[in-house]
Amino acid sequence: MTVKIPLYGRIDSNNAAELERSIFSQLEGKHAASVILDAEQLRYISSAGLRVLLRVKKTHPDLTITGVSSDVYEILDMTGFTEMMNVEKAYRVVSIEGCEEIGRGANGTIYRIDKDNVVKVYKNADALADIQHEREVAKLALILGIPTAISYDVVKVGNSYGSVFELLNARSFSKILKSDPAKFDWCVSEFVQMLKRIHRTLVPKGKLPDMKEKALDWAMFLKGHLPEQAWNKLYALIDAVPTDDHMIHGDYHTKNLELQNDEVLIIDMDTLSVGHPIFELGSIYNSFVGFSEVDHEVILRFQGFDFETGKRFWRHSLAAYLGTNNELKLREVEDKARIIGYVRLIRRAIRRNGLENEMDRREIEHWTAELLTLLDTVDSLLFSGNEIEVEAIDENLPKVQAFIARHLAENGCPMKARMQIEVAAEEIFVNIAHYAYTPLSGSATVRVEFFENPMSVSITFMDHGIPYDPLAHREPDVALSAAEREIGGLGIFMTKKIMDDVAYEYRNGQNILTLKKNL
Numbered sequence: 001m002t003v004k005i006p007l008y009g010r011i012d013s014n015n016a017a018e019l020e021r022s023i024f025s026q027l028e029g030k031h032a033a034s035v036i037l038d039a040e041q042l043r044y045i046s047s048a049g050l051r052v053l054l055r056v057k058k059t060h061p062d063l064t065i066t067g068v069s070s071d072v073y074e075i076l077d078m079t080g081f082t083e084m085m086n087v088e089k090a091y092r093v094v095s096i097e098g099c100e101e102i103g104r105g106a107n108g109t110i111y112r113i114d115k116d117n118v119v120k121v122y123k124n125a126d127a128l129a130d131i132q133h134e135r136e137v138a139k140l141a142l143i144l145g146i147p148t149a150i151s152y153d154v155v156k157v158g159n160s161y162g163s164v165f166e167l168l169n170a171r172s173f174s175k176i177l178k179s180d181p182a183k184f185d186w187c188v189s190e191f192v193q194m195l196k197r198i199h200r201t202l203v204p205k206g207k208l209p210d211m212k213e214k215a216l217d218w219a220m221f222l223k224g225h226l227p228e229q230a231w232n233k234l235y236a237l238i239d240a241v242p243t244d245d246h247m248i249h250g251d252y253h254t255k256n257l258e259l260q261n262d263e264v265l266i267i268d269m270d271t272l273s274v275g276h277p278i279f280e281l282g283s284i285y286n287s288f289v290g291f292s293e294v295d296h297e298v299i300l301r302f303q304g305f306d307f308e309t310g311k312r313f314w315r316h317s318l319a320a321y322l323g324t325n326n327e328l329k330l331r332e333v334e335d336k337a338r339i340i341g342y343v344r345l346i347r348r349a350i351r352r353n354g355l356e357n358e359m360d361r362r363e364i365e366h367w368t369a370e371l372l373t374l375l376d377t378v379d380s381l382l383f384s385g386n387e388i389e390v391e392a393i394d395e396n397l398p399k400v401q402a403f404i405a406r407h408l409a410e411n412g413c414p415m416k417a418r419m420q421i422e423v424a425a426e427e428i429f430v431n432i433a434h435y436a437y438t439p440l441s442g443s444a445t446v447r448v449e450f451f452e453n454p455m456s457v458s459i460t461f462m463d464h465g466i467p468y469d470p471l472a473h474r475e476p477d478v479a480l481s482a483a484e485r486e487i488g489g490l491g492i493f494m495t496k497k498i499m500d501d502v503a504y505e506y507r508n509g510q511n512i513l514t515l516k517k518n519l
Helices: 016-026 047-059 070-078 128-143 173-179 181-199 211-221 228-239 277-288 297-302 307-322 327-351 358-375 394-410 415-436 490-498
Strands: 002-011 034-045 063-068 086-089 100-104 108-112 117-122 153-157 160-166 257-260 263-266 387-391 443-451 456-463 501-507 510-518
Touching: 002 016, 002 047, 016 047, 034 047, 034 070, 047 063, 063 070, 070 086, 117 128, 117 153, 128 160, 173 181, 173 257, 181 257, 181 263, 181 277, 181 307, 211 228, 211 277, 211 327, 228 327, 228 358, 277 307, 277 327, 297 307, 307 327, 327 358, 387 394, 394 415, 394 443, 394 456, 415 443, 415 456, 415 490, 415 510, 490 501
Parallel strands: 002 034, 034 063, 063 086
Antiparallel strands: 100 108, 108 117, 117 160, 153 160, 257 263, 387 443, 443 456, 456 510, 501 510
16 A cells, blocks of 8 residues: 655644644554655755654655655755655656657657757656666766766656756767768768677676567567468577677667767667677668668658668668678678568567558568568578677687688688788787787787778778887898898788788777788
8 A cells, every 4th residue: 555645835843743743644554554755845844844754764664755856855865864765856847849859769759958958758657767777778888988978867758757968969870861961971980880889898797688588589479470480490590699798789770879079979778788789780770771661751750861871871881890892791691680670570560559550561561571581591690790809819810810711711712812811910910919018918809891893801900009000110121141130020021012002000099900902
């Protein structure tokens, strides 16, 4: 049983005794009741009033005081009452009437309320727990190095609640793509850089939900909506994806990427989780293509740009993420992402009573047909990315070599070029292992990218070690005799000779050395 009792105006020495009699008369015979004191209309409380609250707490331990103004909360806080009992501050009221919508996700919609601030309004009317969850995971992401905005206030918006974020004059990537098409390639590059940054982030165990478990739940929902054999294969494909403790955003698209004062921020963090990147790619495919495959106007209403732009952005982003323009490779990974995407779309539509109206039914039938076709051809949801990060030690050289060799083989690199690249890669990685962090240790990232027209491959080595440009080092004089020659310097010399281009830059605290070989 819960008893709710309102508090009004002032509680001081003049009326504290009368208030106490009124409260206990309402609680008579209700010793086990939970008590809520509604302080929304309370403007002042003295020590006499505090003593009343304390006596109520002693007789009814399950006591909550709600709607507490800032002034009253300050009194309760300084006297330790916020530690003794559950005290909930009043929430200021914010109106979104006439405000620009800048983002929309599974759990809420983001509006700009002035030039400096936005509010995320949650769909769930009882959203305080959701808000607390998002604030916690956003703080975790920030601690782990992901640039995001942290909510600084909780407000009341209509019948629900919202989180307020400071986003000074920020523009979403969707708005940039719509207003400045010339920045398309820049948006793709920044979009993929942030995505890779998220996917490289290792999350301490248990801090975020596992996306694979969610995906298995999605598949389980479709049991009975798919032929038995197809459903069995779908569930087995998802179940075979290995557990992965790297971060996934879960709702990654251009409305959730903001440019603020030349800094790119990711927002809408309530879907943050861990898992294999295929789950993220499925969600991204939906944002730019899947949702709009039947009704091309969907993406225009949601992102602000047309379906053709969405398809092009998806394909260019996938190519940049995988580090290849090889059409077979792109199609292979896209098909895997589409399986995850269609599962989410079908489940979402059915849960929203989509089988009961013609347009939604057409979409469900389309997505189901596409899913069944893919299940006939796809035997694994796994794919290889184009980056590897390892500790920069000699013992990891075979791992780096195997990673590079696999990508070269997959893209039909000629044997001679493969041998030359292997020699150069060994020289560069060993130099990083020996000198980049001495006497400490650190990691190295190796990226493999393929390009067409002309066909070429680039191998990029990145480390956060001591700034050092190996190309500035004086080359050895190979005409000298053995007695006259200095030891060292041959590795970078050979690398420059056998590669078509070698470039170095120091950017954002990183040494970045890129080897290029024409194929």
